[in-house]
Amino acid sequence: MKIFTRxxxxxxxxxxxxxxxxxxxxxxxxxxxxxxxxxxxxxKFKGGPIPEYIQNETEKDLEKxxxxxxxxxxxxxxxxxxxxxxSYSARDILLSVGNKIIECPTKYNSRRxxxxxxxxxxxxxxxxxxxxxxxxxxxTNDDPFFDAANICKFDDKLLYLVSSTGNRAGAEWLQTQVxxxxxxxxxxxxxxxxxxxxxxxxxxxxTIMLNxxxxxxxxxxxxxxxxxxxxxxxxxxxDFFQFPFASKxxxxxxxxxxxxxxxxxxxxxxxxxxxxxxxxNVIELELRHSxxxxxxxxxxxxxxxxx
Numbered sequence: 001m002k003i004f005t006r007x008x009x010x011x012x013x014x015x016x017x018x019x020x021x022x023x024x025x026x027x028x029x030x031x032x033x034x035x036x037x038x039x040x041x042x043x044k045f046k047g048g049p050i051p052e053y054i055q056n057e058t059e060k061d062l063e064k065x066x067x068x069x070x071x072x073x074x075x076x077x078x079x080x081x082x083x084x085x086x087s088y089s090a091r092d093i094l095l096s097v098g099n100k101i102i103e104c105p106t107k108y109n110s111r112r113x114x115x116x117x118x119x120x121x122x123x124x125x126x127x128x129x130x131x132x133x134x135x136x137x138x139x140t141n142d143d144p145f146f147d148a149a150n151i152c153k154f155d156d157k158l159l160y161l162v163s164s165t166g167n168r169a170g171a172e173w174l175q176t177q178v179x180x181x182x183x184x185x186x187x188x189x190x191x192x193x194x195x196x197x198x199x200x201x202x203x204x205x206x207t208i209m210l211n212x213x214x215x216x217x218x219x220x221x222x223x224x225x226x227x228x229x230x231x232x233x234x235x236x237x238x239d240f241f242q243f244p245f246a247s248k249x250x251x252x253x254x255x256x257x258x259x260x261x262x263x264x265x266x267x268x269x270x271x272x273x274x275x276x277x278x279x280x281n282v283i284e285l286e287l288r289h290s291x292x293x294x295x296x297x298x299x300x301x302x303x304x305x306x307x
Contacts, residue, residue: 001124002305005096007153008202008298009256010306014075016121017066018090018300020058020293021081023050026110035164036243038193045243049084054241054289058088061287062300065263068283072257077304079117087114089295090302091197094118095148097158098181101125105135105173107145107165112137121304133177146170149195149299152202156181157223161196162188185221190214197298198249203230203280204259211249230274236267238291245294253296257283263297265290 001014025047026032036045066076079090087093093114095102101122103115115122115134126132138145146166151174152159158178160171168186175184191199191214201209209230210220217225235251251271255263264272266284275282290296 001121001128001130003096003099003101003125003128003130005153005303005306006098006155007205007306008303009204009259011258012069012072012074012256012303013305013307014077015069015304016077016079016090016094016118016302017062017069018088018295019079019081020055020062020088020289022084023055023086023088023293024048024084025050025086026108029108029110031107032110035194038164039243041244043243050086050293051241054292058287058289058293061285061289064285065297065300068263068285069257072261074257077118077121079114080120081117083113085114085117087111087117088293089149089299091149091295091299092147092195094302095151096303097151097153097178099129100131100133100177102148102174102177103132103134104148105138105143105145105170106147107138107141125304135173141167142169144170144173146174147195148302149197152196152200154202154223155205156183158182158184159196159200159221159224160184160186161190161199162186163191163194163196165194185223187221190219195299198247198252198296201252201254201256201298203256203262203275207278209252209254209275211252213249228278230278232271232274235271236269238265238267238288240291241289242292244291246291246296248291250290250294250296250299253290253298255297255301265296
């Protein structure tokens, strides 16, 4: 299995798609509990197992995604789930960068076992020359921590969002791992809650899609200011069960399978029209519980190889 990625839009050759099997919100994870407490939503959060109908409907949505990817001759790998988990979003734990995969130093102790779901991927990748790196486990908030979804790849640059799920120490540690092959560009004071992929999406070498409620031209890193920008002022909020683990902006969370083709949530009609006006091909699919589970099409996948 070849591992190679440098951006978010090159022709996709292989990918991981997550599962919605044995899903349950974690217990005894103080960082998870704190993230719930810091949410602006007034609804009361109820932990424990996630209702079976949500898991079943999500599995059907993910299977349609798998079938779509396979129609485009993209090889798909799935996690092997063997315990209760909240690992619906495959992007969070594994960062593919160049010919490396990094098991990220997530701050959530309830997610640190997730790499075990990908042993079959790990064995095949290492056999074919991948450098597989396990980050040190953060013991305090001063230690390096980040999720892979804090990072957006722009060829020789890795845009790193400092937020509640990624600190500056994490960016500094990541730079030591990628050496001079990539420059880690730290992006601060943009979005504090979690991940980067409901704020900025890289669509091709010269085009980015931006959440205008969080980003302005002047707050962009210098290397992105001359890109063509698709500003998104609003999205359609999906319904959720009891408590939304993602804001409505999860509707911005899209997956490019090549520089011309993007997978988008089918309810985002205005966003879809904006992309079509910009000459992108749009594949419309559903992720009915993206807000409940906290992940769109970019979140639930992890690129392994792009041309």
